Amino acid sequence: MLRRPVKEINAEFSAEEKYLQSIQRTVRESCVAAGMSRKDTSAVLLATEEAATNIIRHAYLYEKGVIRLRVVIYKKLVVFSLIDFGRSFHPSTAGKMDLAHLVESGRKGGLGFYMIQKIMDSVEYISSAGRNELRMIKRIGERPAAGKPLLRRMFSLRVRFSFWTLFVVSVIIGSAFYYIDYETSRHLHNRLDGTVLSLTQTIADQASGYTLRSRSYVEFDELVISYKRANPELELVVLTDENGRVVAHSDDIHNIRKVYKPPDSVDISIMGRPQRYTADGNQHNYLILPVERGRAQAGLVHVVYTCDPIYEPLSRARRKVALLTIVLLVFGVVGVYMLSNYFVRPIVNITRRVRRFTSGDLESELPLEGAEEFFDISKAFNEMMTRLSQDRKNIVAREKMAKEIEVASQIQQTLMPRRLPNVAGLELDAFYRAASVVGGDLYDVFEIGPGRYCLVVADVSGKGVPASLVMSMLRTVIQINAAGDTSARDTLIRVNGYLKENMPAGMFITVMLAVYDAGARAIELVSAGHNPMLLCRVGSRDVRKINPAGMALGMPVTLGPDFDERLEQVRIEIADGDMFMIFTDGITEATNREGRQFGLKRLADFLVTHASVDVCGDVPTLTGAIVSEVDEFAGFAKQNDDMTFVIARATFRGDGDETDSHAGTDTLDLKASDNGSAESSDRL
Amino acid sequence: MDNINISLSEGTQDSISELRVDGVIDTNTAGELEEVFDSLLKRGRYRIVVDVAGVDYVSSAGWGIFISNIRDVRANDGDIKLANMVPNVYEIYDLLEFDNVLKAYPSVDEARGDFGEHAKVAVAKKKAGN
Numbered sequence: 154m155l156r157r158p159v160k161e162i163n164a165e166f167s168a169e170e171k172y173l174q175s176i177q178r179t180v181r182e183s184c185v186a187a188g189m190s191r192k193d194t195s196a197v198l199l200a201t202e203e204a205a206t207n208i209i210r211h212a213y214l215y216e217k218g219v220i221r222l223r224v225v226i227y228k229k230l231v232v233f234s235l236i237d238f239g240r241s242f243h244p245s246t247a248g249k250m251d252l253a254h255l256v257e258s259g260r261k262g263g264l265g266f267y268m269i270q271k272i273m274d275s276v277e278y279i280s281s282a283g284r285n286e287l288r289m290i291k292r293i294g295e296r297p298a299a300g301k302p303l304l305r306r307m308f309s310l311r312v313r314f315s316f317w318t319l320f321v322v323s324v325i326i327g328s329a330f331y332y333i334d335y336e337t338s339r340h341l342h343n344r345l346d347g348t349v350l351s352l353t354q355t356i357a358d359q360a361s362g363y364t365l366r367s368r369s370y371v372e373f374d375e376l377v378i379s380y381k382r383a384n385p386e387l388e389l390v391v392l393t394d395e396n397g398r399v400v401a402h403s404d405d406i407h408n409i410r411k412v413y414k415p416p417d418s419v420d421i422s423i424m425g426r427p428q429r430y431t432a433d434g435n436q437h438n439y440l441i442l443p444v445e446r447g448r449a450q451a452g453l454v455h456v457v458y459t460c461d462p463i464y465e466p467l468s469r470a471r472r473k474v475a476l477l478t479i480v481l482l483v484f485g486v487v488g489v490y491m492l493s494n495y496f497v498r499p500i501v502n503i504t505r506r507v508r509r510f511t512s513g514d515l516e517s518e519l520p521l522e523g524a525e526e527f528f529d530i531s532k533a534f535n536e537m538m539t540r541l542s543q544d545r546k547n548i549v550a551r552e553k554m555a556k557e558i559e560v561a562s563q564i565q566q567t568l569m570p571r572r573l574p575n576v577a578g579l580e581l582d583a584f585y586r587a588a589s590v591v592g593g594d595l596y597d598v599f600e601i602g603p604g605r606y607c608l609v610v611a612d613v614s615g616k617g618v619p620a621s622l623v624m625s626m627l628r629t630v631i632q633i634n635a636a637g638d639t640s641a642r643d644t645l646i647r648v649n650g651y652l653k654e655n656m657p658a659g660m661f662i663t664v665m666l667a668v669y670d671a672g673a674r675a676i677e678l679v680s681a682g683h684n685p686m687l688l689c690r691v692g693s694r695d696v697r698k699i700n701p702a703g704m705a706l707g708m709p710v711t712l713g714p715d716f717d718e719r720l721e722q723v724r725i726e727i728a729d730g731d732m733f734m735i736f737t738d739g740i741t742e743a744t745n746r747e748g749r750q751f752g753l754k755r756l757a758d759f760l761v762t763h764a765s766v767d768v769c770g771d772v773p774t775l776t777g778a779i780v781s782e783v784d785e786f787a788g789f790a791k792q793n794d795d796m797t798f799v800i801a802r803a804t805f806r807g808d809g810d811e812t813d814s815h816a817g818t819d820t821l822d823l824k825a826s827d828n829g830s831a832e833s834s835d836r837l
Numbered sequence: 838m839d840n841i842n843i844s845l846s847e848g849t850q851d852s853i854s855e856l857r858v859d860g861v862i863d864t865n866t867a868g869e870l871e872e873v874f875d876s877l878l879k880r881g882r883y884r885i886v887v888d889v890a891g892v893d894y895v896s897s898a899g900w901g902i903f904i905s906n907i908r909d910v911r912a913n914d915g916d917i918k919l920a921n922m923v924p925n926v927y928e929i930y931d932l933l934e935f936d937n938v939l940k941a942y943p944s945v946d947e948a949r950g951d952f953g954e955h956a957k958v959a960v961a962k963k964k965a966g967n
Contacts, residue, residue, distance in 0.1 A: 170864065195894075203897045252904075252935075253937075264900060
């Protein structure tokens with residue numbers, strides 16, 4: 154039985170192998186605190202290292218996670234719990250390990266578990282609701298070799314109950330026996346004392362009468378002898394005169410006239426009350442009464458009597474009581490056994506049921522029986538079971554779903570361009586981070602013809618699986634429709650033509666699509682309701698946002714003006730060192746804890762101060778700088794939108810082209826396309 | 838940080854390989870020992886004496902190397918013998934009942950000796966063959 158814990162230690166560690174030593178240190182300290190032997194300590198350390206390593210490797214697969222260590226020290230045992238929140242391990246793969254089997258298999262797996270089982274006195278693995286606990290119990294001190302189960306049974310609840318109840322019953326019956334015996338004996342003694350007292354009184358009265366009439370010694374002698382003969386309990390009757398000399402003696406006539414000397418332990422001043430004394434190993438009673446003559450005391454009657462007459466009835470009574478006691482005890486034992494059954498059986502049932510539950514049976518219920526308390530426990534347990542199995546089903550379903558989403562996420566990852574193509578004259582980089590497991594953003598850079606490249610960033614409305622599925626479709630649709638010598642505007646019109654027939658109702662997509670022409674050193678830019686592009690001219694201290702008109706893709710045709718009509722294409726000539734960035738609103742709308750958004754202005758400012766090669770070096774470095782700037786702003790606030798951007802810097806230097814010479818001069822000049830889209834590009 | 842030091846001496850007179858290991862055999866260091874074992878077994882050297890006098894801790898990763906290879910080694914007429922276990926390590930070896938599977942010796946010489954005539958005969962045959 155567990156008593157109150159002496160000490161409890163809780164600690165949490167990051168699930169990494171480099172923290173194993175810290176875990177071990179805590180375990181070692183706990184073992185020392187529990188007073189465990191050095192040998193047991195090193196064994197326990199081995200077991201916990203094994204368990205912790207398993208968690209890091211198999212529960213978390215080396216991913217981030219925590220290991221919680223809980224050590225509860227009791228007087229005679231220590232409970233070590235290692236808790237994790239990773240993948241649970243399937244007991245079917247463990248079971249009881251057998252060394253011969255391990256050797257035969259030639260595998261290392263399972264050895265760890267074998268060792269833990271061998272070292273610990275009890276090992277339990279409890280896994281529910283994403284929390285796994287390996288509970289290991291180690292007894293302090295030598296473990297009793299084979300006698301362990303017996304020892305445990307000896308201290309089972311039933312045995313304890315029986316022992317204590319029997320003890321109490323025995324004490325009660327024993328006391329009753331003692332009391333009855335004492336009372337009987339006292340009663341018999343009193344009766345004997347009473348009889349002897351009245352006899353003695355009679356002798357004293359007669360002696361007094363004889364004294365008055367001055368009878369002879371012979372008469373006194375006859376008196377005492379006849380009394381003694383008539384009453385076998387009387388051992389000695391002596392009559393003395395006022396000087397203490399013997400007048401009559403029942404046993405020896407030669408004592409007459411001599412001074413009578415009672416036994417030493419008798420106090421002759423006590424009259425009329427029996428005194429008990431022992432002589433020759435026997436118990437005797439002594440009674441003294443005065444012989445009165447008129448008002449004066451003429452002498453004393455000394456009577457010695459034995460208790461023999463009461464022994465016979467006393468032992469008879471004792472036999473009766475003893476028999477009764479034995480009968481009661483037998484009934485007591487049987488009763489206690491039955492009672493213990495009555496009390497213990499429901500507990501045994503509940504235990505058995507709980508064990509079945511831990512081994513996976515969630516269905517069967519506890520019978521509602523036993524005392525009210527057990528009835529309540531059983532009822533509560535059944536309710537708990539029902540709820541748990543319900544929860545378990547939910548968890549299984551949720552886990553299945555999570556797995557499916559994970560698969561979706563993996564598929565989605567493969568849909569993003571694995572590597573950006575080498576684009577002549579552009580130094581490119583892209584960034585994508587989904588807010589949840591699956592995202593709805595898309596970026597892509599691909600070649601559509603000789604020297605012509607398509608750069609896309611898109612944002613599908615909504616989140617989660619539906620958005621990610623549409624996003625997957627979108628990438629393919631754009632790639633197919635952009636191929637060839639198509640202009641950016643025509644590509645988007647075709648994409649929209651396909652999507653409006655095939656989009657789920659209520660969803661739409663914003664896209665910014667740029668076609669970069671390496672020969673012409675210009676980009677054609679179209680925007681389907683997307684947020685603006687940022688353009689940073691080299692040498693200038695400012696940045697422009699370029700926002701061609703256009704509606705989102707996949708909107709129902711009946712709403713508003715026609716998509717094709719509204720779609721505007723902007724043409725921008727690029728000079729060496731110019732930098733542009735197309736992105737989704739996950740960047741500008743990144744929100745910090747105070748609810749403030751990162752904003753376009755902040756992004757533009759950051760870009761203009763960091764755009765030059767001197768400040769930030771190559772484009773990937775700049776990408777990192779932008780991301781960390783946004784992250785720093787947002788802090789740890791959870792973002793609910795994906796963050797995506799494609800960033801490019803023109804690097805015509807080294808192409809041996811004369812563009813170099815005027816690169817610095819026309820940076821502020823934005824050449825609009827035939828649509829005259831100068832209005833759509835604003836200075837920030 | 839825990840470290841491991843392994844030195845290998847392969848006798849030319851007999852077919853016994855002697856490994857001297859110092860330090861700690863745990864999750865981090867077991868890989869190194871395993872490599873040595875793999876290379877020995879690959880070259881058909883199945884008679885191995887491991888001198889663990891300088892080892893004061895062996896985790897399951899370490900025991901795993903011995904336990905997982907012992908079957909193959911014995912099938913090839915060899916053995917893995919542990920010599921000079923320090924009390925710490927021996928206690929665990931005893932507690933985990935590894936004595937049923939792996940043989941332990943108080944000294945390297947005794948471990949070598951236990952390969953006995955067997956090893957010498959093998960060498961003799963080899964010499965005769967040459």
